[in-house]
Amino acid sequence: MYTTEQTKELQTATHTFLKHAASVEDIDALRNVLRFHEYRYYVLNDPLLADVEYDKLYKQLEHIEKQHPELVAKDSPTQRVGSTLNAAFPTVQHLVPMLSLDNSYNAEDLYDFDRKARELTGLDIIEYCVEPKFDGASISLIYENDILVRGATRGDGVEGEDITTNIKQIKSIPLSAPFSKFGVQQVEIRGEIILTKDVFKKYNESLAEQGLPPLANPRNAASGSLRQKDPKNVAKRNLDAFLYHISYYTTRDGHVQSSDGIQNDNLPKHNKYLQTHGGSLDMLWECGFRAPKKEKLILNGIDEVIKHVHDFEEMRDTLPYEIDGMVVKVNDFALQDKMGMTTHHPRWAIAFKFKARQATTKLKAVEFQVGRTGAVTPVAKLEPVHIGGVTVSSISVHNEDYIKEKDLKIGDNVLIERAGDVIPQIVKSLPELRTGHEHNIHFPKKCPVCASELFKEEGEAVWRCINIDCPAQVVERIIHFVSKDAMDIKNFGEANVRKFYELGLLKDVPGIYKLDFAAISKLEGFGKKSIDNLQTAIEASKEQPLHRLVYGLGIRFVGETTAKTLANAVDDINDFTNKTEEDLQQLEDIGVKVAQSIYRFFHNEQNLKILDELRALGLQMKNQKKTSTGDSTLKEQTFLFTGTLTKLKRSDAEAMVEDHGGKIVSGVSSKLNYLVVGEDAGSKLEKAKKINTIRIISEDEFLSLINK
Ligand SMILES: NC(=O)c1ccc[n+]([C@@H]2O[C@H](COP(=O)([O-])OP(=O)(O)OC[C@H]3O[C@@H](n4cnc5c(N)ncnc54)[C@H](O)[C@@H]3O)[C@@H](O)[C@H]2O)c1
């Protein structure tokens, strides 16, 4: 939509306005700048600015328009919400416009918000409901007569993209919900689709395993995931949803309530859930949604709110999901109605944004590192910069294509982001700040460690050193093997691996179990105690479960999750030598490329020799879970649990199945033997009823089956 030339001009204007606030003469230019950044952010998912910088420009426009109300145009960025609409999905109209939120970064802004709220309501003190601002992609859902009938993105606020099929793949969104219990017939609710930190980390790991660069934050991952063409891919992403707002509903006895106040009728007074925002969150919770029932807090007056949002910011990193602030909402619906909304945001709510986790700094140099698979990774050295409590001074820039795509040069200013405890990423370079002294990054032709020629496979972005004796690779393989997520050999660590390797005390993975401790005891810093500890840890690692060994071997494309799938599929690691690529592809989430890599690994003589050696050294090579259980009451039987169990925790029940030789499957199909039904079971039960061979049993029946 924008040419290179236009982009350049808009970027220049951007930086001018960031340095010197725009004046009224600049109003059109400023609007164009904001529209441009909205397009980059919402449509392309590729912003050129830090959020704080965007907000700064937005505030300038608000300020000018406030001073000159006659200049406010209908298409001004302050009059609407940035649009994500594109042609991939049909558009549908929201029942009530889905707006943005007003922003605040400090206590001052919150005092200001409270003052206006008190003016508009005529009250001395206001009750607020404060909840986390989930960092994901917003959605709107409609339920009619308890059934989910539509799911849509925010789009441009008035219309959204119809993504109903994709929404149905998200497990924390019920396909039916008992709104009728609350007298509600039709309801439009809003929420945020998120990836938990765990899932986001795994998702990035899977990208890395495929040689793809990771995403900078879960928000981008969530909005990308929602717009997948194939709903199966959505299911695989393990998305989650928080629902936090009822924007519209009709009741069975004819009331209509809408949060834009248009069709407002008297609130159903008998229904305590529908008087306040906090109450509506409780109702959503009761209906089976993941609403912030426990995360919310009802507070009196703005001082309490300010204290709470600051306290919550401290806890930010302990949460299992990413939040970028808190949302402060006037709790009473009647007051919300009174206050109303602008075309951009409701007047009864404000977002308090946490400290930014984006920053700009300078790219000083690029170094090249060789990993355990021989991949050569460029690492950018940065002028140290603080983000979110840590100092970042180097950052992986992944591969040659990534460098080109981000247009990185040595000497550039770059925008970096650190989402939670995720490894920081370069969001982009800022070419408009170039002075002419920058220079291109040259990729080496030879391995920086062993000097052998580098190769790039067709269709891949990564250059590799294919010399298997390349010292860098050998060392990295050993480091991976002892690491926490693999064999978890405590006290070993990267530094020791490097030291032992350099001194010739350790040459390969089996060497870990043959260390010459007499020689090590002569090294500086190795007292009796530390040697004892090391020895104990190495010995203990021999009993690690099979999936850790499989992961530790460092087979290409095999991350922790795949390693678990693999380990569960065999009785002994040697069984892999008899599996064909087709056999491997039958396993969950193992595609052609991964199967090929696993097959190759277990048909490589050198690797098999190493496995034999490890077996001889006493490592656990069997799948203990499968072989040790004496009890096999449920042998070969498949189970699935649905609804809420009342006596058992779901994970315990699943473990019981496995302990008795049974298997847990992920969906209802003819392969399923037992569906165990808890309270409020939904679509799975319906589906299972249609397949004759599935036995549908209660939790009690399950327990008696186990205890037979
Ligand atoms: N970097 C850039 O170039 C650029 C460009 C455009 C916008 N932006 C950023 O995007 C922001 C505007 O985006 P936005 O309109 O999506 O607003 P926003 O992200 O600031 O806040 C509104 C959104 O918060 C979400 N939300 C999460 N938890 C919520 C809760 N508990 N209650 C209510 N809402 C909740 C909703 O999806 C809602 O739409 C700007 O402030 C700016 O930081 C950046």
Ligand SMILES: [Zn+2]
């Ligand atoms: Zn090499």
